[in-house]
Amino acid sequence: xxxxxxxxxxxxxxxxxxxxxxxxxxxxxxxxxxxxxxxxxxxxxxxxxxxxxxxxxxxxxxxxxxxxxxxxxxxxxxxxxxxxxxxxxxxxxxxxxxxxxxxxxxxxxxxxxxxxxxxxxxxxxxxxxxxxxxxxxxxxxxxxxxxxxxxxxxxxxxxxxxxxxxxxxxxxxxxxxxxxxxxxxxxxxxxxxxxxxxxxxxxxxxxxxxxxxxxxxxxxxxxxxxxxxxxxxxxxxxxxxxxxxxxxxxxxxxxxxxxxxxxxxxxxxxxxxxxxxxxxxxxxxxxxxxxxxxxxxxxxxxxxxxxxxxxxxxxxxxxxxxxxxxxxxxxxxxxxxxxxxxxxxxxxxxxxxxxxxxxxxxxxxxxxxxxxxxxxxxxxxxxxxxxxxxxxxxxxxxxxxxxxxxxxxxxxxxxxxxxxxxxxxxxxxxxxxxxxxxxxxxxxxxxxxxxxxxxxxxxxxxxxxxxxxxxxxxxxxxxxxxxxxxxxxxxxxxxxxxxxxxxxxx
Amino acid sequence: xxxxxxxxxxxxxxxxxxxxxxxxxxxxxxxxxxxxxxxxxxxxxxxxxxxxxxxxxxxxxxxxxxxxxxxxxxxxxxxxxxxxxxxxxxxxxxxxxxxxxxxxxxxxxxx
Numbered sequence: 336x337x338x339x340x341x342x343x344x345x346x347x348x349x350x351x352x353x354x355x356x357x358x359x360x361x362x363x364x365x366x367x368x369x370x371x372x373x374x375x376x377x378x379x380x381x382x383x384x385x386x387x388x389x390x391x392x393x394x395x396x397x398x399x400x401x402x403x404x405x406x407x408x409x410x411x412x413x414x415x416x417x418x419x420x421x422x423x424x425x426x427x428x429x430x431x432x433x434x435x436x437x438x439x440x441x442x443x444x445x446x447x448x449x450x451x452x453x454x455x456x457x458x459x460x461x462x463x464x465x466x467x468x469x470x471x472x473x474x475x476x477x478x479x480x481x482x483x484x485x486x487x488x489x490x491x492x493x494x495x496x497x498x499x500x501x502x503x504x505x506x507x508x509x510x511x512x513x514x515x516x517x518x519x520x521x522x523x524x525x526x527x528x529x530x531x532x533x534x535x536x537x538x539x540x541x542x543x544x545x546x547x548x549x550x551x552x553x554x555x556x557x558x559x560x561x562x563x564x565x566x567x568x569x570x571x572x573x574x575x576x577x578x579x580x581x582x583x584x585x586x587x588x589x590x591x592x593x594x595x596x597x598x599x600x601x602x603x604x605x606x607x608x609x610x611x612x613x614x615x616x617x618x619x620x621x622x623x624x625x626x627x628x629x630x631x632x633x634x635x636x637x638x639x640x641x642x643x644x645x646x647x648x649x650x651x652x653x654x655x656x657x658x659x660x661x662x663x664x665x666x667x668x669x670x671x672x673x674x675x676x677x678x679x680x681x682x683x684x685x686x687x688x689x690x691x692x693x694x695x696x697x698x699x700x701x702x703x704x705x706x707x708x709x710x711x712x713x714x715x716x717x718x719x720x721x722x723x724x725x726x727x728x729x730x731x732x733x734x735x736x737x738x739x740x741x742x743x744x745x746x747x748x749x750x751x752x753x754x755x756x757x758x759x760x761x762x763x764x765x766x767x768x769x770x771x772x773x774x775x776x777x778x779x780x781x782x783x784x785x786x787x788x789x790x791x792x793x794x795x796x797x798x799x800x801x802x803x804x805x806x807x808x809x810x811x812x813x814x815x816x817x818x819x820x821x822x823x824x825x826x827x828x829x830x831x832x833x834x835x836x837x838x839x840x841x
Numbered sequence: 842x843x844x845x846x847x848x849x850x851x852x853x854x855x856x857x858x859x860x861x862x863x864x865x866x867x868x869x870x871x872x873x874x875x876x877x878x879x880x881x882x883x884x885x886x887x888x889x890x891x892x893x894x895x896x897x898x899x900x901x902x903x904x905x906x907x908x909x910x911x912x913x914x915x916x917x918x919x920x921x922x923x924x925x926x927x928x929x930x931x932x933x934x935x936x937x938x939x940x941x942x943x944x945x946x947x948x949x950x951x952x
Contacts, residue, residue, distance in 0.1 A: 562912075587918070656901065660898060670872060674873075684938035691947055699874045712868045719867075726898075
C-alpha cells in the first residue's frame with residue numbers, strides 16, 4: 336500500500352476484527368445493509384473515500400459525483416426504513432462509461448464524447464437505480480470499447496491492481512480494476528468480443544456476458560450492435576446473479592431485446608454438479624496458451640471432476656476463424672454506428688472549419704483515437720462496393736459455421752470450459768504497436784459473441800508472476816442460472832475468487 | 842508471446858487484394874475522417890497487417906452456407922402507431938455544440 340493511505344476504512348459500528356466493508360462481497364454487503372450493520376451512506380462514503388485515495392493509482396474512474404451518489408444512498412436508507420428494500424438497495428455499483436447515465440459524464444473513453452453529459456439513463460442504469468443501487472461513478476474503458484488492454488482510452492491507460500506495470504485487460508478495464516482493488520463491490524461491463532471476460536480474467540475477478548438479447552442495449556453507446564451485450568462484473572458468481580437479476584429484462588426500446596419471462600439467476604445456486612458434462616474443446620488447449628494458464632485451467636477441471644463432473648472432448652473446428660470474422664463484422668457495424676458522431680448534435684466539434692465536409696472530417700479526425708479510426712476505415716472498406724461479398728457476406732457465412740460448431744458441441748455436453756485468455760496480464764505497451772497481436776488476445780472469447788452464447792470468467796489460479804488466470808465457462812443459450820451455479824460450486828470448494836492483489840486487503 | 846501465428850500476407854497469392862494508399866484515402870473520404878498524407882502510410886501499414894490476418898477467411902469453402910446476421914432468429918416487433926415520445930428538444934439540444942432558436946447550426950451547405 337502506498338504511504339499515506341490507511342489500510343482499510345472501518346465503519347463506526349464495526350468492532351475491531353470485523354471485516355472491513357470494502358472487502359465484503361456484494362452479497363455480504365447487501366446482508367450487512369439488511370442487518371443494519373452499516374447504512375448505505377456509510378458504505379457509499381467509504382467506497383468514495385477509497386476511490387479518491389486509490390483510484391488515481393489505477394486510473395480506473397473517469398467521473399465521480401459524490402453529492403449525487405450520496406443523495407441516492409440517503410434515498411436508499413430511507414427506502415429501507417420504509418420497508419421497501421431489495422437485495423441491491425443501497426449497494427454502490429460503478430458503471431462502465433459506455434452507459435449513458437442522466438447528469439453524468441458519458442464519454443465512452445473518447446475525446447469525441449468528453450464533454451457529453453447524458454440527458455437520459457441507459458436501461459441498465461435505470462434498472463439498477465429502480466433496484467435501489469447507488470451509482471458510484473463511471474469507470475475508464477478502451478475508446479468506444481475497442482481494445483483489449485484499456486490503453487486506447489482518451490483518459491489514459493488503466494493499471495492492473497495486481498501489478499501496475501501490466502494492463503487490466505479491456506475494454507471494461509476500469510470496471511475490472513475497480514472491483515479488483517475493492518473500490519466497488521460490483522460494476523457493469525459490456526462485451527462485444529470478450530470485453531467483460533478478458534479483463535475479469537486478467538484482473539482476477541468474475542465477469543459474465545449473458546446470452547445476446549437478455550440485457551437491453553438502450554443507452555449503451557453502440558459499437559457492434561449484433562454482438563454488444565452488457566453484464567455484471569463482481570467478486571463471486573453469487574454476486575453476479577444478484578446484479579444480473581436487476582440488469583436483465585425486456586425493453587421495447589432495444590429492437591433485439593428478448594421477450595422472456597423474468598428469471599431468478601440465483602435459483603440454481605447450490606445444486607449438485609454430479610453428472611454435469613464438461614466439454615473440453617481441443618482448440619482451447621492447443622499451442623499458444625501460456626503453460627501457467629493451461630496448468631491452472633487443468634487444475635480447475637480436476638476440481639470439477641472431484642465435484643462429480645464428467646469431461647467430454649468436443650471440437651470447435653471453425654473457432655480459429657473467429658478473430659478474422661470478428662475483425663470484418665465488428666468494424667463494419669462500428670463504421671455504421673459511429674457515423675452519428677459528426678459534431679452536430681452532441682459531443683466534440685472541431686474549432687475551425689470552412690465548410691460542412693471539413694467540419695465532419697476534422698471533427699472525426701480529432702475526436703477519434705487511432706484504434707477507433709482504424710476500425711472505422713476497415714469497416715468502411717469491407718462494406719464498400721466490390722468488397723462486400725468477399726468480406727462482409729463471407730464473414731457472416733463463417734459466423735454461422737462458428738455458431739453451428741457450438742450447437743454440435745452442446746449436443747454432447749452441458750457447459751464448455753477452457754481458458755478465458757491465452758496469457759495473464761501483459762505489460763503496458765507490450766502489444767500497443769501491433770494491432771494483430773492485440774486482437775489475438777481475444778482468441779478464446781470472440782466466438783462466443785459471434786454465436787450469441789452466454790460466457791463467464793472466474794479466477795482459477797495465479798501464474799508464476801502472481802498474476803491471475805481466468806477459467807472460462809460457456810453455456811448454451813439462456814443457461815446463465817446453470818452456469819452461475821457451476822461457477823458457484825467451484826467457489827465453494829476453492830478460494831481463488833477471494834484472493835486480492837498484493838497490496839489490497841482480501 | 843504470440844498466442845497464435847497470423848498468416849503472412851502475400852499479395853501474389855491472395856485472390857483479393859493488395860491494399861493501396863488510394864484505398865485508404867478512399868475509405869477515409871467515405872468515412873469522413875481526414876487522413877493526411879503523412880498519416881496515410883502508417884495507416885496503410887497497419888491495415889495491410891490486419892487484412893493479412895483477415896485473408897485467412899478466404900481459405901474456407903462457404904458454398905451453400907446462409908449468412909448469419911444475428912445471434913437470435915428474431916422477427917422485428919411492431920408497435921402501436923401512437924405517440925410515445927415526449928417533447929424533450931430543449932434538453933437534448935442542451936448538449937449540442939451550436940444551437941439557435943431550436944435549430945442545430947452547421948456551415949452553410951447551399952450557396
